[in-house]
Amino acid sequence: MGKIKGVVVVDTERCKGCNLCVVACPLKVLALAKEVNLKGYNYAQQVLEDTCTGCTSCAVVCPDGCLTVYRTKVE
Numbered sequence: 412m413g414k415i416k417g418v419v420v421v422d423t424e425r426c427k428g429c430n431l432c433v434v435a436c437p438l439k440v441l442a443l444a445k446e447v448n449l450k451g452y453n454y455a456q457q458v459l460e461d462t463c464t465g466c467t468s469c470a471v472v473c474p475d476g477c478l479t480v481y482r483t484k485v486e
Contacts, residue, residue: 413484417465419457426454426477432469438462441469 465482
């Protein structure tokens with residue numbers, strides 16, 4: 412059985428920095444960036460590259476649908 416690796420892609424210009432995805436992540440993969448987007452919000456970003464399992468908890472709680480989670484099987 413292969414291991415699943417996930418990657419979170421954030422639409423940084425739509426993200427309002429509500430922090431719900433950061434709190435929802437069981438593995439603490441996401442954090443708010445120090446930088447701001449064009450609207451002046453600190454956006455979410457993936458800070459731990461190889462830790463995400465692709466559980467999609469972050470994408471489910473995002474009120475604006477800014478997160479897309481991709482999963483790949485690693486042998």
